Amino acid sequence: MYFEYFVEGGDFTNAGYASSQIKKHLKELGVDPSVIKRSVIALYEAEVNIVAHAYRGKIKIFINKNGVKMLLEDEGPGIADVGLAMKKGFSTASEAVREMGFGAGMGLPNINENSDSFNIDTVVGKGTTLEIIINF
Amino acid sequence: MEEVLYHRALEIVEDVCVGCAHCMRVCPTEALRVRGGKARIHPEWCVDCGECYRVCPTRAIRVRDDDFSKIFDYKHRVLLVPTVFYAQFGSRYSRDNINGILGMLGFTEVCPVEQSVDLLMDEVNDYVHNSKNKPVISSFCPAVTRLIQVRFPSLVDNVLQLLPPLELSAQFYKRRYVQENGNDEGLGIFYITPCIGKIAAVKSPVGGYTSPIHGVINMDYIYNKVLLALKNRVDIVSEPLVKSSLSSKGILYPTTGGESVNVDAKCLAVDGLASVIDILERVENEELKGIDFLELRVCDESCAGGILLFGNRFMISDKMKGYAATIPDVHELVPEYKKYCSAVVHMERVEPRSLVKYDKDIEVAIRKMESARELRKVFPGIDCGACGAPSCTAHAEDVVKGLSDVNACIFLRTKYEKRGEIDSDEAIKIMEFIWGKDRFEKK
Structure with missing residues (x-):
């Protein structure tokens, strides 16, 4: 089953739409609550990352009997040092973003902790694609 | 009547239902459909919130309360009365007047439900302090607990594993009776309920618990009976035993914010069904950071907005606050409550109830x-x-x-x-x- 969502950079009021939709669908499928929780947290973090850092992005979600695969492709500045971005507490978020309660530097590490497989493909100046897999 | 096991506290009376579909539109779990001109309920999905009851224009949704005459099966008949009950009456009727009538209706002992709140709040503070599952969600509103079981199963471990005040007070009167009489023979414990959620909670409780309450009486029914007797100036010939001890904490507990105000941690109090659902969504998404305790009530203005209450919920709530301001914040039965109830205050984990939509496979x-x-x-x-x-x-x-x-x-x-x-x-x-x-x- 395939779902697709579009995300606009800077649109914080709508950040979380994809994750709340996916949460609803996973519940309807009767997926284990702890798996749903991990999926929603990982997706929400990734969604907010696009809003906070990129210009726009597309979220592609694939669900089958084995699990959920999420691809988040954005057009944006890319990540210069992935190793550093994966460190807890590191953030390049602006002051304005932090004031809204985002940008604590927990995004990528949190996605990593909640997923069974996590890949980052990034090109500086072009954009970033995250691949998150969570098994049922 | 204690053999009857209800799975839910509502039923649709077919003969009265006109199939107007008002109920179908307000159900938060989409548990209602119309077929053959009648509303049908999917019992597994019902959370006993009572929204359907509120909007039914023909009173076709019936509360499955207990038959009042059953109280006379018992020799000693204890009635647990919630604070909101008194707050519905005009100011010319005192609590003493009302208690007198309740005695005339057949109860031998009358006591406030919220008497156990003082003991409970001490336990809640310890619990919240030690809990790893933050935010701790209050177990007070049964419709909230059921909503979590059905729609937010990942949050069942956040539900406070302590009994609500009603059950603690019931335990107190049972234990004290057993202490005095050797056993519980002849004791009947009854409760006047402001909502249907509490009926379901007494009949089929969560957390591996069995309630000592023998019967639940519809507040709407008993309000009419009492008011009629008051209007007719019925002579009080036999006074019931009244154990009216209550603190201001107890009075305020069923109002919005009345529970969280006594929790010494970062709290949030939310009332109203839509707002409660919104907050639970956010808790599930881990958006709600730094909150230790959540007081959630499905009715607007909490129990003052209960579906079986008469009157305006804001005025009832205001009256309770006014009364609370006139009495001390501690009462003399607290040490006795500690003695009888400290051992029974804990309950087990609340189990999730699955809302399987399509298939288990x-x-x-x-x-x-x-x-x-x-x-x-x-x-x-x-x-x-x-x-x-x-x-x-x-x-x-x-x-x-x-x-x-x-x-x-x-x-x-x-x-x-x-x-x-x-x-x-x-x-x-x-x-x-x-x-x-x-x-x-x-x-």
């Missing part, structure tokens, strides 16, 4: 969900309810599950009629199947 479920999504696209998306389901999405799901027909959609049906694929007799039949025979006859 995930492959089948995915296939059916895909079909429902495809089908959803052909429906108009205006959620008119003419198909007997609360929304186009719900109708698509019903069709996939074999519970409804695509033709039930009035938009598609009109299209098929125009194309000559169904005739108007058939179209009327479909309408009658949903909305009942002779629905189009003028009455």
Whole structure:
């Protein structure tokens, strides 16, 4: 089953739409609550990352009997040092973003902790694609 | 009456139901449909919130309370009265007047439900301090607990594993009676309820617990009885035993914020069904950071807005606050409560209740969900309810599950009629199947 969502950079009021939709669908499928929780947290973090850092992005979600695969492709500045971005507490978020309660530097590490497989493909100046897999 | 095991506290009285579908539109779990001109309830999905009861214009939704005359099966009849009950009466009737009438109606002992709040709050503070599952969600409002079981199963471990005040007070009167009489023979404990959620909670409690309460009485019913007696100035010939000890904490507890104000941690108090659902969504998404305790109540203005109450919820709540300001914040029975109830205050984990929509087999479920999504696209998306389901999405799901027909959609049906694929007799039949025979006859 395939779902697709579009995300606009800077649109914080709508950040979380994809994750709340996916949460609803996973519940309807009767997926284990702890798996749903991990999926929603990982997706929400990734969604907010696009809003906070990129210009726009597309979220592609694939669900089958084995699990959920999420691809988040954005057009944006890319990540210069992935190793550093994966460190807890590191953030390049602006002051304005932090004031809204985002940008604590927990995004990528949190996605990593909640997923069974996590890949980052990034090109500086072009954009970033995250691949998150969570098994049922 | 204690043998009766209710799975839910509401039922639809078929003869009275006119199939108006008001209830179907307000159900937070989409547990209602209309078939054959009558509302039908999916019992597994009902959370006993009472929203349907509020909007039913014909009183076809009945509260499954207990028959009042059953109280006389017991020699010693204890009545637990919630604070909101007194707050409905005009100021010329005192608590003493009201208690006197309750005695005349047959109760031998009358006591406030919120008497156990003082003991409970000490326990809640310890619990919140030690809990790893933050935010701790109050176990007070039974509809909230059931909503979590059905719609937010990942949060069951956040539910406070302590008994609500009603059960603690009931335990107190039972234990004290047993202490004095050697056993509980002859003791009947009754409760006046402001909502249906509490009926379900007493009849089929969560957390591996059995309630000592023998019967639940509808507040609407007893309010009328008491008011009638007061108006007729019935002579009080036999006073019931009244254990009225209550602190201001107890009075305020059933009002919004009255619970969290006594929790020494970062708290949030939320009332109203839609707001409660919104907050639970956020808790699930881990958006709610730094909150230790959540006080959630499904009714607006908490118990003052209970569905079985008479009067304006803001005025009732205001009256409770006014009364609380006149009494001390501690009462003399607290040490006795500690002695009798400290050992029973804990309950077990609340188990999730699954809301399996399509199938237990995930492959089948995915296939059916895909079909429902495809089908959803052909429906108009205006959620008119003419198909007997609360929304186009719900109708698509019903069709996939074999519970409804695509033709039930009035938009598609009109299209098929125009194309000559169904005739108007058939179209009327479909309408009658949903909305009942002779629905189009003028009455």
